[in-house]
Amino acid sequence: MRTKSIDSIEKAAQILKLLGDKTRLSMVKLIENNECCVCEFVDIYQASQPSISQHLRKLRDAELVKERRKGQWVFYSLNKESQYYKFVLGILESVPSQDERLKELEKQGLRISCCE
Amino acid sequence: MRTKSIDSIEKAAQILKLLGDKTRLSMVKLIENNECCVCEFVDIYQASQPSISQHLRKLRDAELVKERRKGQWVFYSLNKESQYYKFVLGILESVPSQDERLKELEKQGLRISCCE
DNA sequence: TTAATACATAAGCACATTATTATCTATCAA
DNA sequence: TTGATAGATAATAATGTGCTTATGTATTAA
Numbered sequence A, B: 001m002r003t004k005s006i007d008s009i010e011k012a013a014q015i016l017k018l019l020g021d022k023t024r025l026s027m028v029k030l031i032e033n034n035e036c037c038v039c040e041f042v043d044i045y046q047a048s049q050p051s052i053s054q055h056l057r058k059l060r061d062a063e064l065v066k067e068r069r070k071g072q073w074v075f076y077s078l079n080k081e082s083q084y085y086k087f088v089l090g091i092l093e094s095v096p097s098q099d100e101r102l103k104e105l106e107k108q109g110l111r112i113s114c115c116e
Numbered sequence C: 001t002t003a004a005t006a007c008a009t010a011a012g013c014a015c016a017t018t019a020t021t022a023t024c025t026a027t028c029a030a
Numbered sequence D: 001t002t003g004a005t006a007g008a009t010a011a012t013a014a015t016g017t018g019c020t021t022a023t024g025t026a027t028t029a030a
Helices: A009-019 A022-030 A038-045 A049-061 A085-092 A099-107 A110-114 B009-019 B022-030 B038-045 B049-061 B085-092 B099-107 B110-114
Strands: A065-070 A073-078 B065-070 B073-078
Touching (some): A009 A085, A009 B009, A022 A038, A022 A085, A022 B009, A038 A073, A073 A085, B009 B022, B009 B085, B022 B038, B022 B049, B022 B085, B022 B099, B038 B049, B038 B073, B038 B099, B049 B065, B073 B085, B099 B110
Antiparallel strands (some): A065 A073
């Protein structure tokens, strides 16, 4: 879809609700420009693996993110083919970058250990 | 504030969560260009008066909307002085207009009876 | 084939959110 | 002043959400 507009108020509310969780919002912002795997999210948010997986599932069910398996790892990224991509992007524009969190991971050597 | 940007991811998530309810999102979109009173919302959303008041309270607590008493009625509108106004406006841009709901009210003669 | 790692999913619990019911205050009109 | 209307708020009930624990599947490395 070419525009940022959403066709129904219900759909817009559903997407906003999904982004209305600080963990999910931060994850989505992070994968705006990066591809991340589940274990990285677990390290970054100090959360349990099932908790992260469940957040990702909601985002995937709404087709906001897509997954790519590479060996034993599953990498997540923003779904640019989603009809809501522009809408999400417009929101992320106003959200502070989360790249520091990834840099922190790299500093700890945790990024390389898991993914590459 | 001059920019659409939000300073913290938590605050951004909080606002998105508030807008992530179809009744609240529709109300906020409606008062983007209109001033509405509680009884109008009650008619429009076929909701109870306390339910509407509670939604409005959340929006007011977050300073996204402001109220103006006029006689026995309380009119709500978007708070243009909020530091998150631009952010909210940016989101509303992509949300379908809800003005039809007001027109429907007028057609039923319910708008004039209550407010004016 | 077996063990280990990465991830997904299901069930159950704790907490948050929303709606309802009841009650209270404020304004206005008689 | 009294009654009616608009709205706020408190208490409670119903529902939803997110987390943990337990377990299942896929991939890799031994």
